[in-house]
Amino acid sequence: MRRTLFESFAHGPLTEPSPGAGEAELAELAQSVNRAARTTLGRSLSIRQVDAGSCNGCELEIHALSNAFYDIERFGLRFVASPRHADVLLVTGPVTKNMREALLRTYNAMPEPKWVVAAGTCAANGGLFAGSYAVAGGVKNVIPVDLHISGCPPRPVELLRGLLALLERP
Amino acid sequence: MTVLGHIPYISLAGGHRPWPRALVGDEGWHAAIDRLAAGELTLLGLWGDAGTVHMALLDEASDIAVLSYTCNDGKYPSVGANHAPAVRFERAIRDLFGLDAAGSPDTRPWLDLGFWDVEQPLGKRAAARKTASYAFLPAEGEALHQVAVGPVHAGTIEPGHFRFTANGEHIVRLEQRLGYAHKGVESIMAGASLEQAAKLASRVSGDSTVAYAFAFAMAAEAALQVQAPPRAQYLRALAAELERLANHLGDIGAICNDASFALMHAQTSILRERTLRAADACFGHRLMMDVIVPGGVAREISPDGISQVRGLLAEIRKIFPRLVELYDNTASLQDRTVTTGIVRPEYARRFGAGGFVGRASGRKFDARRMPGYLPYGDLAFETPVLEAGDVNARVWIRIREVEQSLSLIEQILGRLPGGKIRVSAEPKRAECEGLALAEAFRGDVMAWLRFDADGRVARCHLRDASWFQWPLLETAIKDNIVADFPLCNKSFNCSYSGHDL
Numbered sequence: 303m304r305r306t307l308f309e310s311f312a313h314g315p316l317t318e319p320s321p322g323a324g325e326a327e328l329a330e331l332a333q334s335v336n337r338a339a340r341t342t343l344g345r346s347l348s349i350r351q352v353d354a355g356s357c358n359g360c361e362l363e364i365h366a367l368s369n370a371f372y373d374i375e376r377f378g379l380r381f382v383a384s385p386r387h388a389d390v391l392l393v394t395g396p397v398t399k400n401m402r403e404a405l406l407r408t409y410n411a412m413p414e415p416k417w418v419v420a421a422g423t424c425a426a427n428g429g430l431f432a433g434s435y436a437v438a439g440g441v442k443n444v445i446p447v448d449l450h451i452s453g454c455p456p457r458p459v460e461l462l463r464g465l466l467a468l469l470e471r472p
Numbered sequence: 473m474t475v476l477g478h479i480p481y482i483s484l485a486g487g488h489r490p491w492p493r494a495l496v497g498d499e500g501w502h503a504a505i506d507r508l509a510a511g512e513l514t515l516l517g518l519w520g521d522a523g524t525v526h527m528a529l530l531d532e533a534s535d536i537a538v539l540s541y542t543c544n545d546g547k548y549p550s551v552g553a554n555h556a557p558a559v560r561f562e563r564a565i566r567d568l569f570g571l572d573a574a575g576s577p578d579t580r581p582w583l584d585l586g587f588w589d590v591e592q593p594l595g596k597r598a599a600a601r602k603t604a605s606y607a608f609l610p611a612e613g614e615a616l617h618q619v620a621v622g623p624v625h626a627g628t629i630e631p632g633h634f635r636f637t638a639n640g641e642h643i644v645r646l647e648q649r650l651g652y653a654h655k656g657v658e659s660i661m662a663g664a665s666l667e668q669a670a671k672l673a674s675r676v677s678g679d680s681t682v683a684y685a686f687a688f689a690m691a692a693e694a695a696l697q698v699q700a701p702p703r704a705q706y707l708r709a710l711a712a713e714l715e716r717l718a719n720h721l722g723d724i725g726a727i728c729n730d731a732s733f734a735l736m737h738a739q740t741s742i743l744r745e746r747t748l749r750a751a752d753a754c755f756g757h758r759l760m761m762d763v764i765v766p767g768g769v770a771r772e773i774s775p776d777g778i779s780q781v782r783g784l785l786a787e788i789r790k791i792f793p794r795l796v797e798l799y800d801n802t803a804s805l806q807d808r809t810v811t812t813g814i815v816r817p818e819y820a821r822r823f824g825a826g827g828f829v830g831r832a833s834g835r836k837f838d839a840r841r842m843p844g845y846l847p848y849g850d851l852a853f854e855t856p857v858l859e860a861g862d863v864n865a866r867v868w869i870r871i872r873e874v875e876q877s878l879s880l881i882e883q884i885l886g887r888l889p890g891g892k893i894r895v896s897a898e899p900k901r902a903e904c905e906g907l908a909l910a911e912a913f914r915g916d917v918m919a920w921l922r923f924d925a926d927g928r929v930a931r932c933h934l935r936d937a938s939w940f941q942w943p944l945l946e947t948a949i950k951d952n953i954v955a956d957f958p959l960c961n962k963s964f965n966c967s968y969s970g971h972d973l
Contacts, residue, residue: 303735303798303802305794306735306739306794306795306798307735316742351627351628352624352631353628353629353630353631353653354631355631355652355653355654355655355969355972356630356653356678356969357675357676357677357678357681357969358630358677358678358679358967358968358969359675359678359679359681359759359761360678361628361629361630361678362678362679362722362759363758364628365628365722366741366744366745366748368741369738369741369742369744369745370738370741370742370745371742371745381627381628383626383627384626395653396655398652398653398654398655399587399588399589400585400587400588400623400651400652400653400654401623401631401652401653402587403587404623404624404631404652407624408624429675430660430668430671430672430675431655431656431657431660433660434655434656434657434659434660435588435589435590435593435656435659436588436593436654436655436656436659437655437656454675454761455678455759457758
């Protein structure tokens with residue numbers, strides 16, 4: 303263990319520079335109805351993630367945000383276990399009918415002001431699963447969405463750009 | 473003797489490849505059930521069709537066969553009544569097709585949680601009626617209490633519900649309720665073009681996207697009687713082994729993290745990220761989605777990718793042995809993993825559990841060997857197997873498989889053949905069917921499909937390894953403490969989406 307820890311000091315951090323906020327995401331946020339809330343939320347956000355029936359590909363890349371290369375917590379963004387502690391609801395998946403109520407309840411459990419980020423193609427419009435009897439077809443059909451991050455799945459750096467846009471002041 | 477050698481059947485379906493599909497009556501269906509119950513055959517899958525139920529069977533010493541039973545009045549004799557691994561399939565078939573397993577020990581719904589607008593979406597598609605509330609299995613006794621968890625969990629995890637009944641800290645019963653990730657994959661498959669269907673198959677379980685695309689492509693190629701060129705076969709195996717490597721590295725760290733040993737998680741996450749970056753450099757996608765397509769692979773590997781993979785192998789070989797030593801020498805970690813969550817070998821055999829769940833409990837089955845598929849016959853590798861069946865054994869199987877995948881990748885790069893990467897896989901204007909198994913990191917994925925006379929996918933069924941592993945988690949957790957559930961669950965790492973379809 304000592305050797306592993308020592309080497310970690312010796313080779314310096316693997317963490318990469320900030321990719322900066324995404325242009326598309328900033329543009330979408332500029333239109334957001336919750337714009338007024340952005341000054342109140344400040345530079346630190348707690349994120350609650352809900353998988354609303356994704357294929358788990360998006361989850362893998364969200365997990366990657368916590369590794370040494372992306373280190374999401376250095377930006378003041380952190381994942382929390384309870385919706386009661388969250389400012390941001392990060393939703394993946396086409397929202398299956400079986401998850402619709404659980405998603406709604408999670409959203410309702412969050413205190414105001416709150417934002418919803420829909421990550422991935424499925425969360426945007428249902429993706430390949432749109433039109434199925436079993437999906438609601440996109441997060442916006444169930445709860446209001448402030449920001450979309452596209453990709454199937456979005457790369458960690460794309461997720462990071464989108465989430466960093468939330469921290470930019472209008 | 474072959475599977476069908478022991479089972480009386482009426483006739484063989486034409487155009488089912490590479491193994492036969494036989495139409496059976498009551499006699500043949502019951503003969504199969506008896507052989508399953510006696511442990512002479514392994515259930516590979518049980519799925520519905522219009523008025524018919526299909527059952528895929530494996531004889532590990534010989535071959536594979538599919539039996540088809542035509543239902544009278546929407547009923548077929550229950551397999552689950554005598555062979556427990558079939559029970560959840562039968563519940564799913566009733567929810568989707570409205571076909572009833574006569575004599576089934578459990579008639580509760582499975583995938584239909586009461587939120588759909590239609591019932592029996594692949595059967596009569598009637599407007600949904602109000603459903604009765606779901607009755608969890610009872611556990612009675614003084615001082616017992618229930619803990620309900622999910623479908624929304626505390627972390628970034630897929631959705632599912634776990635109902636624990638505990639006596640103090642000790643779990644006396646766990647019952648899973650799944651289906652929250654059900655997207656209706658089989659209904660969207662029906663009528664899809666081959667290209668569209670392959671994309672869908674790649675999104676059944678994102679962590680196994682390569683394995684699903686591999687299984688689906690082999691099933692389609694079997695049906696259409698085409699073969700991917702040698703270079704494509706090797707590139708497929710490269711993608712499959714990179715996927716296995718990335719998942720195992722992620723799992724080893726995540727299991728340790730659930731025992732609060734964050735250092736291992738931090739270190740393996742670095743190796744996992746490097747693996748995904750190498751995959752991205754090779755094929756232009758970190759998870760390698762849509763790389764494998766019917767007929768071959770969609771794109772050529774980049775020269776830069778090959779050198780990145782070589783660098784990756786060197787890096788993992790340098791770092792990984794030290795992490796393994798760390799795992800082995802940390803008593804506080806071993807205290808959590810050794811003797812925790814034991815899967816009894818007889819259950820692993822009976823359920824035909826694949827992957828690390830089966831191999832940690834003495835079941836050596838590996839689809840890369842039996843039935844076997846190209847190019848694995850040309851490559852040297854070992855399938856590790858242990859008997860202990862605990863969390864520790866499932867970690868060790870992953871460790872050994874990381875080593876095997878490194879060796880496989882080296883062999884693949886060393887003898888990557890030249891030539892074409894894709895042949896035409898155009899559906900013919902005739903009905904035909906194909907079946908294939910591919911070894912995902914968590915076990916064998918089965919793909920079965922039928923093309924219609926217009927060259928579209930008429931029916932496609934994809935069976936994840938998790939179907940046979942989820943029930944074993946219920947048995948493994950009994951008498952363990954509630955706090956060890958995340959550890960046990962991660963050591964299984966079953967797919968919710970792959971199971972729920």
